[in-house]
Amino acid sequence: MDYNKIGNLIMAERKAKKLTQAKLAEQLFVSEKTISKWENGNGLPDTNLLPKLCEILDISLNELLCGERNTGESDSDNKQQLLLNMAKELEDKNKLIWKCMWIIMAVSVISLLGGLYLISVFVTEGVWQLVMILVLGVVFLVPCFFALKLEVSVGAYRCKKCGSEIVPTYTQALNAMHMGTTRYLKCPHCNKRTWCKKVLYKDDEK
Ligand SMILES: [Zn+2]
Structure with a gap:
């Protein structure tokens, strides 16, 4: 665990909440010096203080211990x-x-x-x-x-006319003529019957 990182996070989140060290200390029933010690990376809050500290700073325990906020991005x-x-x-x-x-x-x-x-x-x-x-x-x-x-x-079959993917029902496939895995299917998009090539994956044969 990186005490400095955790300390920096505590300080940053405290300031974001517009709390002074004294105010935060008061809420946690610890001395101002204790807060200063954490923020300087010279110690960690007691385990029993962690839930309360997280609540006040509005961060998760995981974030506190990692010393960084989980950005929505990651x-x-x-x-x-x-x-x-x-x-x-x-x-x-x-x-x-x-x-x-x-x-x-x-x-x-x-x-x-x-x-x-x-x-x-x-x-x-x-x-x-x-x-x-x-x-x-x-x-x-x-x-x-x-x-x-x-x-x-x-996979699916690709319409020769408009290129959209067709997923036929079992009966439709059974009734459709085929050559290898290319099937003569009616496209629900353009309503044309074409020899539709089998595509296994979305990006195949584009
Ligand atoms: Zn089509």
Whole structure:
């Protein structure tokens, strides 16, 4: 703890409150010399005096012990930093979900192709082969829907016409034609249907 800094703060705040050393001493039931001692950095107020001193000077205990006022500026800086951290976390989470989606799709497509190959090789042509291919197709749809759900849950799509971001509902995305992750969507801003590119983060592809 920096006694000098604390002392300077006490003096500055006392003067800001237009209090003399004598007046402050009176309110704290200490001698004028004690106040002078604190302000010169030759000692700290007793712990039991701290709450009262803070109250009189209208500063927080933390500010008193740090020897400086928390300016609104650094406070809003902290909040800014907090928001940035949260945005970063969300971005990381989105990246992870995005990666998962691609892995799910890759694994399903490989399984589908592998399954089709096995059926064509090991099952003799006929009704059973057809049934198995159909079942495989239906099973393949499950990870597709799941992947679409993941895809819709992160980021947005950018309207080609006006550049605004579109966050479609699951049904809208399901019904929209797509090429890769570019979807044919109707923009609620300009009401035009365009091939909207997927954007993961706010600043992407601007
Ligand atoms: Zn638009």
